[in-house]
Amino acid sequence: MKSKKIFISTYPFGFYNSEPLEILQETGWEIFTNPLKRKLTPIEVSEFAKDVDGIIAGTEDLTPLIYKNENLKIISRVGIGLDSVPLKLCRERGIAVAYTPDAVTMAVVELTIGLMVSLTRKVLSAHQELKVGGWSRFTGKRLGESTIGIIGAGRVGLNVIRILSEFKPKIILINDLKAKEKEILEMLKGKNVNFKLVNKEEIYATSDIVSLHVPLTNKTRNLIGEKEFSTFSKDAFLINTARGGIVNESDLYNALKFNRIAGAAIDVFEQEPYKGNLIELDNIILTEHMGSCSYDCRLLMEKGSAEEVVRFFQGQSLLNPVPEEEYQNQIV
Structure with a gap:
């Protein structure tokens, strides 16, 4: 399989348990993590991920990235909220979107x-x-x-x-x-x-x-x-x-x-x-948007989002693709 570039925009990731990072590293792909170690602005995301094949994202607004990166194939959300992901635009660009709805x-x-x-x-x-x-x-x-x-x-x-x-x-x-x-x-x-x-x-x-x-x-x-x-x-x-x-x-x-x-x-x-x-x-x-901030929850979200990226590029079906209902909720 051709090597892929994956950017992890959310922070922290793999901090409390390295297993999610190891899942990605075992593929031999190029894995890039958030260098600023804080929540990135939309412009920062679009710059750091301008030529990647996939992104593992937190709550960062991904709209500028999608306009800038014509190579992006998949967005895998660490979490359940989708207000930061322009689903209609993703569909128009043929970008798959996965999330981790049960982990949080x-x-x-x-x-x-x-x-x-x-x-x-x-x-x-x-x-x-x-x-x-x-x-x-x-x-x-x-x-x-x-x-x-x-x-x-x-x-x-x-x-x-x-x-x-x-x-x-x-x-x-x-x-x-x-x-x-x-x-x-x-x-x-x-x-x-x-x-x-x-x-x-x-x-x-x-x-x-x-x-x-x-x-x-x-x-x-x-x-x-x-x-x-x-x-x-x-x-x-x-x-x-x-x-x-x-x-x-x-x-x-x-x-x-x-x-x-x-x-x-x-x-x-x-x-x-x-x-x-x-x-x-x-x-x-x-409080600091910490509803999902328990050790087990972080591991489930991070591991789930990493596994979805691997599944996608290995030609397997996504376990948690964003359902049609969520696309319609954004359009209404």
């Missing part, structure tokens, strides 16, 4: 549940106060006495619901584009958990916690902004471990600053690394 699920679920508890039990406030000599012993609300709204019942959303069911919330309100009642009933069978499929407006108006688990598409960009925040309870919390851009960050800042909602936990941002004014606020927990 439980790591994101665990972070989501942890953020729910941290917000409602005021863990961060207690931590900050104790460090300066205070001892208020903050009182918060258990998940078991809360109304929890879940927007998006895909891989992550369904597993958040499954884990939440063990806390026995007052009720779990669920909104999804697809009819998921049968699937949810089967998952919660025998758990004695109240749930209801509702529209988003009911979730905004009645939930103690609103947790987002939808992809970023033209339909979900700025899904929650000033209008939606005006219907939230002043005691409500918002959690976004899905994608930046789903929540309007400027409107979120105002909602938090003027106490229109009680607090938020945000793991994903429109521009990353995040440098915006949400860092000024005390009623928000900000």
Whole structure:
């Protein structure tokens, strides 16, 4: 087989476990890693990968690269989000796109549940106060006495619901584009958990916690902004471990600053690394797009993305090609 050039734009890769790199190196191909050891800008990606055959990518915007590199044959995403990959353009250029949809699920679920508890039990406030000599012993609300709204019942959303069911919330309100009642009933069978499929407006108006688990598409960009925040309870919390851009960050800042909602936990941002004014606020927990950052999850994602590139150039079928539904979501 003719030698291939593969660029790994995401960082880190193979840092905690070298197996993903070894999978690529065993092919004898030319393997290039991110030389700047940070998230690359779109222009940097397009320059470093201007003549490669394949790219293993994180969340870097790949549009400039696709216009610049006429030789690119495959994009293999380390992760599940596809807002950084222009799928329509890839299809026009004949570029295959693979991703690792199952690898990230439980790591994101665990972070989501942890953020729910941290917000409602005021863990961060207690931590900050104790460090300066205070001892208020903050009182918060258990998940078991809360109304929890879940927007998006895909891989992550369904597993958040499954884990939440063990806390026995007052009720779990669920909104999804697809009819998921049968699937949810089967998952919660025998758990004695109240749930209801509702529209988003009911979730905004009645939930103690609103947790987002939808992809970023033209339909979900700025899904929650000033209008939606005006219907939230002043005691409500918002959690976004899905994608930046789903929540309007400027409107979120105002909602938090003027106490229109009680607090938020945000793991994903429109521009990353995040440098915006949400860092000024005390009623928000900000994390570094780390939903997938567990050792096992990183290994599964990196190994899966490497194996897809090898499969592709060996003439085998991809294990996780991006499905048609994702292409249509970007086009709409």
